[in-house]
Amino acid sequence: MELNPSSQSAEIDLPAAPDAVPLDSIKAQLDLILLALEALLGIGSEAMLEAAQQLGQAELMGDRVTLWRLRQASPLRKGQGRKKLDVDEARGLAMVSIAIAQQHQEQIRQAVTRLEEATRQKRAPHRVAVLGDYLDTFSNYYEERMIAQQALTPDNLRELALKLLVDLLFYSQPGGLRRLWLTLLARSR
Amino acid sequence: MKTTQLTQLRYQTPTATLAATVRPAAISQWSESPVVQVLRFQLQLQFTDTDEPVDIWGDGTAFIGLNQAVQSYLQGWAIGEETVVQASSEPVVKSLEGPFHALHLGRLTHSATDSILVLGSVQLADLGAVFEQLETQVRPLPLSLRPPVQRRWRDWAIRGGTVAAGAIAAVGVTITLRSIEQPTVSNLPEITSAPAPQSAPEPDASAQSSAASQSQSTISSDARSTSDESPTGDAGDSALADSPGEGTTQTESPHSPSISPVVPTSPSTSAPPPFPEVAATPSPPASSPRVSNESLSGNESPSSGESEALLDLDADAGTGDAAPFDAALAPAAPPPVEPGPPETEAASEAVDLPEAEAGDLVIPPSAAPITGESPGSQTSAPTSRSPLPQLPAQVAALQASIADGWEPLAAVTQPLRYTLVLGADGRLANIIPENRLAQHYRDRVELPALGDVIGPIDSVNRIQIVLEPNGTVQVIPLPTGD
Numbered sequence: 001m002e003l004n005p006s007s008q009s010a011e012i013d014l015p016a017a018p019d020a021v022p023l024d025s026i027k028a029q030l031d032l033i034l035l036a037l038e039a040l041l042g043i044g045s046e047a048m049l050e051a052a053q054q055l056g057q058a059e060l061m062g063d064r065v066t067l068w069r070l071r072q073a074s075p076l077r078k079g080q081g082r083k084k085l086d087v088d089e090a091r092g093l094a095m096v097s098i099a100i101a102q103q104h105q106e107q108i109r110q111a112v113t114r115l116e117e118a119t120r121q122k123r124a125p126h127r128v129a130v131l132g133d134y135l136d137t138f139s140n141y142y143e144e145r146m147i148a149q150q151a152l153t154p155d156n157l158r159e160l161a162l163k164l165l166v167d168l169l170f171y172s173q174p175g176g177l178r179r180l181w182l183t184l185l186a187r188s189r
Numbered sequence: 190m191k192t193t194q195l196t197q198l199r200y201q202t203p204t205a206t207l208a209a210t211v212r213p214a215a216i217s218q219w220s221e222s223p224v225v226q227v228l229r230f231q232l233q234l235q236f237t238d239t240d241e242p243v244d245i246w247g248d249g250t251a252f253i254g255l256n257q258a259v260q261s262y263l264q265g266w267a268i269g270e271e272t273v274v275q276a277s278s279e280p281v282v283k284s285l286e287g288p289f290h291a292l293h294l295g296r297l298t299h300s301a302t303d304s305i306l307v308l309g310s311v312q313l314a315d316l317g318a319v320f321e322q323l324e325t326q327v328r329p330l331p332l333s334l335r336p337p338v339q340r341r342w343r344d345w346a347i348r349g350g351t352v353a354a355g356a357i358a359a360v361g362v363t364i365t366l367r368s369i370e371q372p373t374v375s376n377l378p379e380i381t382s383a384p385a386p387q388s389a390p391e392p393d394a395s396a397q398s399s400a401a402s403q404s405q406s407t408i409s410s411d412a413r414s415t416s417d418e419s420p421t422g423d424a425g426d427s428a429l430a431d432s433p434g435e436g437t438t439q440t441e442s443p444h445s446p447s448i449s450p451v452v453p454t455s456p457s458t459s460a461p462p463p464f465p466e467v468a469a470t471p472s473p474p475a476s477s478p479r480v481s482n483e484s485l486s487g488n489e490s491p492s493s494g495e496s497e498a499l500l501d502l503d504a505d506a507g508t509g510d511a512a513p514f515d516a517a518l519a520p521a522a523p524p525p526v527e528p529g530p531p532e533t534e535a536a537s538e539a540v541d542l543p544e545a546e547a548g549d550l551v552i553p554p555s556a557a558p559i560t561g562e563s564p565g566s567q568t569s570a571p572t573s574r575s576p577l578p579q580l581p582a583q584v585a586a587l588q589a590s591i592a593d594g595w596e597p598l599a600a601v602t603q604p605l606r607y608t609l610v611l612g613a614d615g616r617l618a619n620i621i622p623e624n625r626l627a628q629h630y631r632d633r634v635e636l637p638a639l640g641d642v643i644g645p646i647d648s649v650n651r652i653q654i655v656l657e658p659n660g661t662v663q664v665i666p667l668p669t670g671d
């Protein structure tokens with residue numbers, strides 16, 4: 001692979017990913033993706049269960065309790081959950097996440113477009129209505145459900161939320177499930 | 190001055206080489222790897238049975254289509270799934286007997302003699318590898334992120350009829366009066382910033398006339414101020430052909446027909462005026478320095494002093510016929526341009542046009558004003574007081590919206606010209622850059638997106654957009670049959 005910038009090209013700076021949240025955990029990633037979808041789209045467990053049914057995953061997550069237990073496997077979650085998630089269950093959560101993202105791809109796209117503009121214009125994302133709502137909801141959900149972490153500042157949390165939002169853009173497109181799987185595996189190395 | 194950072198990426202395997210010009214997206218700061226918008230790409234495939242490599246090139250939209258076709262085929266092939274065939278114009282890979290695969294290029298621009306390439310498994314693997322390498326390094330946006338300005342365009346389209354009709358009538362009356370006063374003045378900023386609709390509702394005509402008279406003095410003063418602008422920088426026009434500036438890294442392919450530098454056009458170049466009422470005004474005198482460097486002398490239109498913000502937008506053009514841009518990748522011989530279906534004839538024209546730039550930037554001779562007046566007969570109307578023919582409201586709204594978002598680029602001192610091709614349903618089917626600069630800056634110009642509803646407009650299936658360096662925007666409906 002050859003990077004061939006000319007003298008006038010700009011370096012592609014690799015932004016630092018928020019590292020306060022252990023995204024190397026596949027279970028954590030799956031839960032956070034669903035959290036981001038909830039915060040952005042205003043959906044709840046009903047939408048996830050419906051998607052699971054449409055995908056033939058009702059056996060794995062047929063009711064709220066089962067779904068909650070699967071998501072509770074995330075090491076970031078409060079409480080003493082089962083903390084286990086097998087491959088099929090992980091796949092099921094991934095499929096549900098992707099299905100929901102693809103159903104709402106226009107909404108996700110608009111949000112990321114707003115984020116792109118705000119960033120170019122050097123405006124704080126939270127000042128954009130849809131992004132502000134998303135960030136507030138994401139923070140509230142996160143603080144309600146996840147173990148408090150001293151290293152996780154509000155800025156870290158905002159960065160995480162926006163990072164997940166950008167990820168959702170890619171997942172909502174064709175090939176999103178494949179991208180998600182590759183990302184889960186890549187981050188867990 | 191805005192600086193657009195572009196980067197060239199290149200990935201090579203034994204039988205496939207991929208070069209792409211990308212622009213980092215602002216959202217990269219929330220991504221582990223840079224998020225980029227692919228603006229242009231060139232893919233070179235080497236076939237073992239021939240010495241001639243095949244070049245495939247296009248814009249970001251074409252890249253997305255090709256990348257998806259390859260990736261989805263590889264994904265499905267691995268698990269034994271059949272490729273889902275998209276629209277026939279989209280690239281697709283299909284399996285053949287044995288270890289062979291057919292890459293249907295669809296509407297992709299390429300140098301092959303056939304639009305179907307037979308790839309061996311090694312070639313297919315190499316093809317997948319170069320795309321994978323790119324996606325390993327960066328995250329190419331799978332779609333363009335449309336800014337609110339384009340939604341504002343839709344709002345304009347909805348509301349533009351009434352608002353534009355009043356403004357256009359005011360402008361039109363003013364222009365007629367000015368042309369009567371100053372028949373030698375060619376610049377018509379009023380027109381380009383507020384075109385007249387082709388048919389204004391009867392009840393509104395009187396109201397518009399009164400509004401026109403009230404705004405007359407303001408518009409006139411604007412026109413005078415802009416006409417006083419000295420045409421600076423025009424001497425550098427020809428140099429711009431190869432140095433668009435703005436920190437771009439684009440290199441030109443030697444075999445691209447669009448590389449030929451733009452030379453000053455003759456003052457006698459005639460072109461249809463943007464609006465029928467412009468026909469009332471004669472061409473600018475040949476001694477005008479602007480004319481000597483302008484490709485369309487009849488369309489001089491100093492701005493009214495507007496300065497709209499130009500959002501650095503992702504390109505959404507589906508032209509797909511951008512000439513190869515990577516000199517390192519290009520073969521010596523220019524690739525043949527395939528004649529395509531009617532929809533792609535415009536693409537062929539777009540490729541041919543740069544060759545014409547040596548003498549003229551050509552507006553098709555059939556692109557006459559709607560009134561049917563030829564560009565040469567521009568002296569007849571100044572004394573006429575007859576009602577001005579008006580442009581369709583949709584075109585007026587289009588003009589207003591584009592003008593709203595057009596911010597001249599400092600490095601560009603020549604007009605950027607695009608032709609919008611409308612489908613039968615009035616939706617935008619294609620955007621064709623008419624000159625090389627327009628092609629180069631396509632991603633920095635806010636135009637409606639493909640699929641946006643613009644028409645339908647009677648007898649018009651093409652609309653030419655001219656973005657002047659002084660900030661004005663001309664919209665020229667081209668009658669059907671061009």
